[in-house]
Amino acid sequence: MKEKFKQFMIGRYGLDQLYIGMLVLYFVLLFLSRWFMPALMTGAMTIVITLAVFRMFSKNISVRQRENAVYLSVINRVKQTVRQMFQRLNDLPSKRYRECPACGVTLRLPRKRGKHKTSCPKCGTSFEVTIKF
Ligand SMILES: [Zn+2]
Numbered sequence: 001m002k003e004k005f006k007q008f009m010i011g012r013y014g015l016d017q018l019y020i021g022m023l024v025l026y027f028v029l030l031f032l033s034r035w036f037m038p039a040l041m042t043g044a045m046t047i048v049i050t051l052a053v054f055r056m057f058s059k060n061i062s063v064r065q066r067e068n069a070v071y072l073s074v075i076n077r078v079k080q081t082v083r084q085m086f087q088r089l090n091d092l093p094s095k096r097y098r099e100c101p102a103c104g105v106t107l108r109l110p111r112k113r114g115k116h117k118t119s120c121p122k123c124g125t126s127f128e129v130t131i132k133f
Pocket residue numbers: 100101102103104105120121122123124125
């Protein structure tokens with residue numbers, strides 16, 4: 001049985017991060033379907049699991065790899081944004097974030113009330129920042 005499955009999977013795509021993401025989405029929809037539009041959620045769950053199984057058994061490996069790369073770039077951007085939000089929440093008592101007017105990079109400055117002169121470490125531009133609280 002195991003050998004037959006191995007034979008069947010030769011030349012097929014298999015599992016990747018997008019497959020795991022689709023499974024997570026499936027269980028999130030399952031969880032939501034208990035309270036929120038169960039018929040719609042069941043339909044969405046069917047589509048998600050069908051696509052996940054289709055991708056797993058697909059022989060068009062280059063397209064599946066491209067889909068996974070797009071998924072990973074999106075998910076990494078989301079992870080980075082969430083990480084930055086938590087960093088800013090942690091820094092709330094002691095730091096303030098300001099954007100450099102010249103290059104747009106975000107600076108992490110000590111929380112000192114009033115007007116201060118600061119310079120951007122990236123482009124070297126000096127500018128004035130006001131920290132109110
Ligand atoms: Zn700058």
